[in-house]
């Protein structure tokens with residue numbers, strides 16, 4: 001995928017004149033860097049940030065390497081319920097349509113966490129009932145998981161570039177949990193909040209998570225619990241992770257479909273959340289408070 005565009009290329013993608021883009025550049029509305037030869041260039045992630053903030057439609061998406069958006073889904077034109085459309089596309093295993101919907105809704109300004117909680121998760125929940133009455137239910141559920149993973153990974157490439165001094169977050173799910181999507185969503189959501197993220201995925205032993213958090217000096221660890229049968233034991237492991245990492249200054253956020261009812265866990269660095277929107281809010285708040293502390297110490 002092309003990562004840089006000249007003002008002329010970006011203008012063509014939006015269907016505006018080159019001088020309009022130059023005015024935005026000169027006015028500081030859009031970030032640019034310079035090539036070795038002194039020419040202005042716009043990074044893909046800055047182009048995406050501008051489109052999200054300005055609400056400008058993308059007339060020629062293929063010029064930005066987003067050919068799949070061409071005519072397949074325009075959030076401004078659609079009256080159908082996007083959740084139903086996404087569910088139908090996941091059911092068909094239509095990877096192009098799923099990617100197009102998620103990317104165009106992201107470009108239209110929707111938060112990644114909203115797309116996860118409001119579109120992908122409800123669609124997967126519905127698809128999870130198919131096995132009860134359809135012979136192809138399990139095939140559809142496996143295929144939909146793969147298609148959703150591919151689309152989320154595409155979204156990750158469009159998120160704002162991470163700075164070298166961005167705080168580090170990592171996470172996953174513990175052994176006996178095979179579910180890929182929840183941890184991938186968490187990774188995408190914290191990345192969208194400006195964290196440098198590492199997704200260790202499902203089936204990750206607690207000690208591996210602890211060591212990885214220390215090695216990377218993570219400040220945030222997310223953990224997902226999806227399997228009811230092992231949830232109580234996993235919550236014990238989560239409290240152990242929180243205790244081990246407390247003196248390292250790590251905050252733990254645990255969530256997921258299998259999260260046990262709130263109990264007397266009394267850990268100041270252990271937070272329970274039910275949705276990606278809550279995780280996004282937590283990650284945003286923690287980043288702001290840590291940045292504030294770092295600035296105050298300088």
Ligand code: B12
Pocket residue numbers: 116117118120121124125126127128129141142145176177178179180181182183185186222223224225226227228253254255256257258273274275276278279
């Ligand atoms: C795909 C799928 C599978 C795939 C998973 C593929 C993979 N590697 O990921 C496979 C085939 C492995 C599988 C296996 C099984 N599955 Co299954 N599976 C599903 C399905 C359809 C989708 C799961 C998914 O990805 N959902 C999308 C995620 C993102 O949604 P979510 O988990 O709700 O997450 C949201 C919130 O909980 C929260 N959240 C999640 N994690 C975190 C973390 C943090 C930090 C925060 C803040 C928030 C948060 O935010 C998310 C977005 O809103 C679900 C249906 C469903 N209801 O989800 C069934 C489902 C979970 N499976 C079910 C069953 C029964 C099974 C099996 C027992 C089937 C079998 N007989 O073998 C096995 C058990 C596997 C095991 N070891 O436990 C049942 C569980 C019923 C129950 N009472 O628990 C479900 C509900 C289907 C159903 N309706 O019957 N499954």
